[in-house]
Every structure is written in structure tokens, then in C-alpha cells.
Amino acid sequence: MKRLRAVIIKEFNHILRDPTSLTIVFILPVVMMIIYGYGINFDLKKVDAGIIDFNNGEHSRNLIKAFGNNKYFKLHDLKAGSAFPVQKGEKLLRKGELKEVIIIPKDFSRSVVDGTGAKVSIIIDGSDSNVANLIYQYNERILAEFMSGINRYAGLANISTKIYFNPQLKSSFFFIPGLVAVLLLMISAMLTSISIARERESGSLNLIFISPLKSSEIIIGKTLPYTAVAFLVGLVILVFAKFWFGIPIRGSVLTLALFSVIYVITGLSIGVMISTIAPSQKTAMFATLLITMLPSILLSGFIFPLTSLGPVLRFISGLIPATYFLRIIRGVVLRGAGINVFVTESAVLLGFSLILLLSASFYFQKLRKRPK
Amino acid sequence: MRLLYLVKKEFIEIFRQREILPFIFVSPIIQIVLFGYVVTTDIKNVPVEIVNYSNSATAERIIRRINSSPLFNVKKISASEADPKLVLKKGKLSAVILFRDSDSGNLTSSMPEVQVLMDGVDSNTSSLAAGYVAGIIRRYFLEELKNMGIKMPVENRTLIRFNPELKSINYMGPGIVALLLTILSLFLTSLSIVREKVQQTMDTLLVSRLSPVEIYIGKAMPMMLIGIFNMIVGTAVVVLWFGIPVRGNMIYMLITAIIFLCALLSYALFISTVASTEQQALFFSWFSMVTFIMLAGLFTPVENIPAAVRFFSDIDPVRYLIKIIREIFIKGNGITYFYKDLIILAGIATVVLSVSLFNFRRLVRK
Numbered sequence: 001m002k003r004l005r006a007v008i009i010k011e012f013n014h015i016l017r018d019p020t021s022l023t024i025v026f027i028l029p030v031v032m033m034i035i036y037g038y039g040i041n042f043d044l045k046k047v048d049a050g051i052i053d054f055n056n057g058e059h060s061r062n063l064i065k066a067f068g069n070n071k072y073f074k075l076h077d078l079k080a081g082s083a084f085p086v087q088k089g090e091k092l093l094r095k096g097e098l099k100e101v102i103i104i105p106k107d108f109s110r111s112v113v114d115g116t117g118a119k120v121s122i123i124i125d126g127s128d129s130n131v132a133n134l135i136y137q138y139n140e141r142i143l144a145e146f147m148s149g150i151n152r153y154a155g156l157a158n159i160s161t162k163i164y165f166n167p168q169l170k171s172s173f174f175f176i177p178g179l180v181a182v183l184l185l186m187i188s189a190m191l192t193s194i195s196i197a198r199e200r201e202s203g204s205l206n207l208i209f210i211s212p213l214k215s216s217e218i219i220i221g222k223t224l225p226y227t228a229v230a231f232l233v234g235l236v237i238l239v240f241a242k243f244w245f246g247i248p249i250r251g252s253v254l255t256l257a258l259f260s261v262i263y264v265i266t267g268l269s270i271g272v273m274i275s276t277i278a279p280s281q282k283t284a285m286f287a288t289l290l291i292t293m294l295p296s297i298l299l300s301g302f303i304f305p306l307t308s309l310g311p312v313l314r315f316i317s318g319l320i321p322a323t324y325f326l327r328i329i330r331g332v333v334l335r336g337a338g339i340n341v342f343v344t345e346s347a348v349l350l351g352f353s354l355i356l357l358l359s360a361s362f363y364f365q366k367l368r369k370r371p372k
Numbered sequence: 373m374r375l376l377y378l379v380k381k382e383f384i385e386i387f388r389q390r391e392i393l394p395f396i397f398v399s400p401i402i403q404i405v406l407f408g409y410v411v412t413t414d415i416k417n418v419p420v421e422i423v424n425y426s427n428s429a430t431a432e433r434i435i436r437r438i439n440s441s442p443l444f445n446v447k448k449i450s451a452s453e454a455d456p457k458l459v460l461k462k463g464k465l466s467a468v469i470l471f472r473d474s475d476s477g478n479l480t481s482s483m484p485e486v487q488v489l490m491d492g493v494d495s496n497t498s499s500l501a502a503g504y505v506a507g508i509i510r511r512y513f514l515e516e517l518k519n520m521g522i523k524m525p526v527e528n529r530t531l532i533r534f535n536p537e538l539k540s541i542n543y544m545g546p547g548i549v550a551l552l553l554t555i556l557s558l559f560l561t562s563l564s565i566v567r568e569k570v571q572q573t574m575d576t577l578l579v580s581r582l583s584p585v586e587i588y589i590g591k592a593m594p595m596m597l598i599g600i601f602n603m604i605v606g607t608a609v610v611v612l613w614f615g616i617p618v619r620g621n622m623i624y625m626l627i628t629a630i631i632f633l634c635a636l637l638s639y640a641l642f643i644s645t646v647a648s649t650e651q652q653a654l655f656f657s658w659f660s661m662v663t664f665i666m667l668a669g670l671f672t673p674v675e676n677i678p679a680a681v682r683f684f685s686d687i688d689p690v691r692y693l694i695k696i697i698r699e700i701f702i703k704g705n706g707i708t709y710f711y712k713d714l715i716i717l718a719g720i721a722t723v724v725l726s727v728s729l730f731n732f733r734r735l736v737r738k
Binding site: 032035116119123124140167170281305310331 | 406409410412413414416417419445456457461462486487488489491492493494495496497498502503504523524525529531532533535538540542543649650651654655658659662666671672673675676677678680681684685698703709
């Protein structure tokens with residue numbers, strides 16, 4: 001215990017002796033949070049839609065009003081100043097200036113009155129399938145509302161939707177907590193990843209090898225002090241998420257803190273593991289960035305829904321710590337979930353840490369006996 | 373002629389580093405295939421629970437349709453609900469769909485009322501999924517009405533251009549090729565000058581008869597060729613593996629890639645000139661890479677980026693590369709549609725190249 005304390009104090013001295021790096025560790029995630037927090041946004045702004053009204057009757061004007069009177073579309077009249085509005089619409093669609101063109105035929109109002117079925121032709125730019133899907137659904141909703149004003153059958157499907165936890169469907173609610181998870185893992189792994197590699201480069205590793213310390217004591221002594229630093233970094237980015245991006249924290253802050261400590265330890269363990277293996281600081285850093293960033297962004301459910309993945313990729317995503325913390329942080333922050341909901345997730349994270357720290361100790365012990 | 377020797381020397385140096393070779397020849401293929409499967413906004417298997425209070429056959433039939441749809445993964449069908457908010461709180465389900473008998477049966481007496489209770493946390497999936505539920509129900513009723521001989525007053529005839537099956541990969545695939553081009557060129561190039569500095573071979577280069585401009589070009593040229601090679605491999609993989617149609621002219625893609633690489637390689641050489649250790653160079657290029665990609669509109673539309681960071685997106689060369697490649701692939705557009713983007717890209721390239729070259733010459737003089 002006394003020996004462990006000595007390593008911890010030594011490591012703390014290391015941290016405090018280098019205030020520049022310490023500042024970078026705190027500032028970097030905040031800068032990244034601003035850039036990426038703004039960069040990733042699924043909220044659809046008003047869609048530019050071209051409208052061509054060949055009918056110009058009572059019903060067609062009402063339909064245009066229905067399309068214009070909502071937060072989804074910004075309408076552009078294509079008939080104004082053009083002899084060939086359909087061609088013009090196609091061209092603007094190709095240019096990407098319009099996302100859809102709505103064409104109302106000449107006999108629209110008459111067909112509505114006759115009940116023979118008026119046909120609205122809509123051309124959607126399908127390039128971005130996600131956007132196109134949303135546009136199609138907006139159209140359907142608006143048409144259904146328009147029809148229920150005319151015909152009592154049309155309102156048949158009585159569907160109401162209620163949205164919990166994020167009623168305005170702001171995508172920042174989804175991405176910002178996710179970003180916290182990705183950045184926290186990266187920073188904490190970074191912190192420890194160069195710690196042993198640095199001693200190796202400066203030659204002081206040999207001094208540690210011949211000291212009476214046990215390998216496990218060295219590994220734990222290298223991990224614990226950084227837990228405090230990483231936890232503080234996590235606190236800073238969470239405060240930032242709350243006050244800069246306006247993410248409400250609905251669950252208990254204490255619960256969140258507890259889970260963060262567990263998660264940060266997993267990140268630090270990854271760093272220690274890399275550091276034990278890596279021959280130089282450069283390699284350690286690069287490997288850390290590669291291992292923590294890319295999978296956390298792509299395969300953890302940070303942006304892309306996990307349910308859409310195939311079984312192989314879903315298995316891989318189960319090996320990524322961010323996958324579990326994402327569930328936890330979204331649950332606690334947005335849904336106000338309690339500690340009991342995430343027993344499995346935290347157990348898995350603790351399991352990861354245990355395995356990583358044990359293997360790091362073993363590997364360290366092996367190196368000690370027979371240095372390369 | 374002297375330049376040619378330098379280019380040759382660079383190539384020898386690159387191919388001597390055995391650990392880098394897989395990055396050039398193998399990783400592009402793996403990256404493209406992996407990204408192709410991961411980077412998708414298609415939604416599938418959304419986990420939902422259905423609570424059915426209705427005894428009607430209609431509700432039964434609609435539930436069957438939801439159940440058989442690949443969009444939803446129905447975890448449970450029950451006849452009574454727990455508090456939906458508590459159920460959603462656990463985060464295991466995206467929605468609870470409730471069916472109730474409604475009092476105002478107007479067409480037939482068995483018209484259920486449907487309530488979709490969604491978890492809004494994943495806003496994109498939620499809004500799409502809610503729309504899909506509505507779509508399934510609406511389609512059911514339309515078919516029923518048709519069978520009864522009742523016509524809807526308005527018919528929606530939608531035509532989807534450019535990507536009629538609405539496959540996400542058709543949009544993401546070309547973007548991934550751009551991603552590949554960015555990642556590889558940035559990392560490899562950013563190490564090139566700093567390595568000479570660290571190994572102290574820079575001085576040897578400087579006392580040779582090569583002019584600074586020649587050294588600069590000699591450093592950029594091999595990377596340009598490797599970049600183009602990677603783009604061709606990436607395009608081939610995306611087209612052959614994922615079956616993405618290519619509608620436009622590939623010559624435009626080549627021209628765009630060359631202009632883009634002028635900008636990106638100059639930027640990478642700038643990093644390499646400024647950095648004093650390989651570690652710094654790697655860190656800077658990594659940080660730039662993530663920033664470039666995040667602001668390029670690869671995952672989400674550029675229009676969504678708010679004014680505060682809009683400027684950074686406007687000068688992001690990757691954004692223009694992605695936009696042009698997508699237009700060529702998906703829309704088959706000719707140069708008249710994207711010449712403006714090409715001019716902006718060329719402008720960015722000119723500025724970055726001048727600054728970077730100026731900086732390099734300054735370093736050389738010192």
C-alpha cells in the first residue's frame with residue numbers, strides 16, 4: 001500500500017510538472033466539442049420545394065397553402081417567369097437548389113370535386129436517401145391533412161404521435177451526449193498511453209524494472225492518478241454540454257458521476273495496455289487515436305443506428321466501451337434513468353478494465369523478466 | 373530531370389518502409405468495405421412494443437403488417453401496458469405502439485385509434501420510424517377503401533430521381549471514396565518533411581542543387597500519384613462491391629481529385645514544415661482530418677451547419693470534393709452544374725499552396 005502510494009505521488013508530480021500538456025488535455029475536448037457538436041446535425045432545415053400550379057383553382061390554392069403553412073417547406077413558384085416550368089424544376093433539382101418539385105395538374109380542382117381522384121405529381125431528389133425519406137413523409141402527412149378537410153374517409157387513420165424525452169426532436173440531444181462519450185474515451189486513453197512509453201523512451205523504465213515495486217502496483221499506480229484528471233475533464237465537457245448546447249441533465253448527477261468514473265477507468269486501461277506494448281510515444285499515440293476514435297465514432301451507435309448493422313459488425317460494436325457508455329449517458333442525461341437500469345452495462349465496462357489491467361500487468365511482468 | 377531523381381528517391385523511401393505499404397495497398401479496400409456497411413442512414417429493425425387494446429380484426433391485420441416489416445423488430449405484443457414512459461426510459465425500445473377501439477367509428481365500426489409513443493432521443497430514427505408506422509397504417513386503409521370502391525380525393529404520385537430505391541450507400545459510397553483520399557494523403561504527406569528533419573537528412577537535400585520549389589514538388593508528386601491510385605482502387609471497390617451506379621464522366625472526377633490533392637497535400641506539407649516531431653505532425657493531421665470530415669457534410673447535410681462554424685465548412689476542401697464526386701456519381705452531372713464548386717476548390721488550392729510554399733522556402737532559407 002505504501003509502495004503504491006509512492007507511485008501515485010510520483011505520477012501526480014509528473015502530471016503537475018507539465019502544465020502545458022495539462023491545459024491541452026482540458027482545452028482540446030472543448031474545442032472539439034464545439035466543432036463537432038455543430039458539425040453533426042440531422043435537423044432538417046426548411047426544404048426548398050418548387051411548386052407548379054397548372055390548375056390555379058380553389059383546391060389547388062388550398063393545397064399550396066397546406067404545403068406552405070408549416071415548418072417543413074419553403075416554396076418557390078416555378079411558373080413565374082418561365083415558359084417551361086417542369087424543365088426548369090428538373091434542372092434546379094439536378095443543381096441541388098430544389099429538393100422536390102410539386103406539380104398540380106390542370107384538372108385538379110375539378111377532379112377533387114368529382115371525386116375521380118386528383119393526381120399530384122411530386123418529384124423528389126433521392127440522392128440523400130435520409131432527407132428524401134423525410135420529405136416523402138412530410139408530403140404524405142400534409143396530403144392526408146388536406147384530404148381530411150375534403151373527405152371524411154381520408155381522416156380515417158387516426159394516428160397520434162407522442163414523443164418523450166426530446167419532443168422537439170433536436171438532434172443535438174442525440175449527438176452531444178454521444179460526443180461526450182467519444183471524447184472522454186479518447187482523452188482518458190491518451191492520458192495513460194504515453195505514460196509508460198515515455199519512461200521507455202527516456203530510459204527511466206529500467207529504474208522502475210529494478211525497483212521493489214510489483215508490476216501490478218506500477219500499472220495501478222499509473223492508472224489511478226489519471227482517473228482524477230480524466231474525471232475532471234469529463235466534468236468540464238459535461239458542464240459545457242449543459243450550458244453551451246443546452247442539453248438538460250434529467251437524471252441524478254451523482255449516478256452520472258459514478259458511471260463516468262467507471263468509463264474513464266476503462267479508457268485509462270486501454271491507454272495503459274497500449275503503452276505497455278508500444279515501442280515509442282509516437283506509436284502509442286497513433287494507436288490510441290486509431291483504436292479509440294474510429295470505432296467509437298462509427299460502430300458505437302454514436303451516429304449510425306446499431307440496429308441497422310449486420311451480425312458481424314454488431315458483435316464488434318459489443319467490444320467497444322463507448323457502445324455501453326453511450327447507452328448509459330443517453331439514458332441518465334436524457335431519459336433520467338436510474339442506476340439500476342445500467343447494471344449490465346457497467347459490469348461490462350468494469351470487466352473490460354479488469355481484463356485490460358490484468359493483461360497489462362502480465363505483459364509488464366514478462367518484459368521485466370526478459371527485456372527486449 | 374533533377375526533379376525526376378527526387379521523385380524516384382521519394383518512391384524508394386516510401387516502398388522501403390514495409391509497415392506503410394499495407395496502408396497504401398490493403399487498408400483502402402478494407403476501409404471502403406467496412407465504411408460501406410457501417411455508414412448508413414437506412415433504418416432497420418427498430419425495436420418496438422405493441423399494446424393492443426382493440427378487439428378488431430383491423431388492428432390485428434395492421435399489427436401483422438408491422439410485425440412482418442423489416443423496418444421494425446417487434447419485441448412484444450401484449451394486451452395491457454405498463455407506463456410507456458417507464459418502459460422507454462430503459463432505452464431498450466424505441467417506441468410503444470398502442471391500438472385502441474375508437475368511439476367514433478365512421479366507416480366501419482372497427483376503426484382502431486393508433487397512438488405511437490416514441491423515444492425522441494435519436495431524433496432522426498424516431499421521426500423516420502413514426503412516419504413509417506403512419507405509412508403502413510395509411511397504406512392499409514387505402515387498400516381497404518379501394519376494395520370498397522371508394523376513391524381518395526387526392527392521389528400522391530411520387531417520382532424519386534437519381535436514387536429511386538433510396539439506398540443510403542449510393543449517397544455514402546462516393547463520400548467514402550473522398551474520405552479515403554483525405555485520410556491517407558494527409559497522414560502520409562504530413563510525415564514526409566518532418567521525417568527528413570528528424571533524421572537530419574533535410575540539410576543534405578538543401579545543399580543539393582535542387583531548388584526549394586523542386587524539393588517541394590518532389591515531395592508532393594509521389595503522394596499525388598499514390599492518392600490518385602487510391603482513388604481509382606476505392607472507386608473500383610465501391611462500384612464493384614456495392615454495385616453503385618456511376619452516371620457521370622470519370623474524367624471530371626480525376627480533374628477534381630487533382631485539384632483537391634493540390635490543396636490537401638499543400639496543407640499536409642505545411643503541417644510537416646511547421647511540426648518539429650513526427651508525433652506533432654501526426655497529431656495535427658489527425659485533428660485536421662477529423663475536423664475536415666465533420667464539417668464536410670459527409671454524414672449530415674452541409675446546410676444544417678450553423679453560422680458559427682459555417683465559415684470553416686466553407687473553406688473545407690473535403691466538402692467540395694464530396695459534393696462534386698456525389699454529383700458525378702449519383703446525378704451524372706456535367707461540369708456546367710458544378711463548375712462553381714470547382715472554382716472555389718481551385719481557389720482554396722491556390723491559397724493553401726502559396727502559403728505552404730512560401731512557408732517552406734522561408735524554412736529553407738533559415
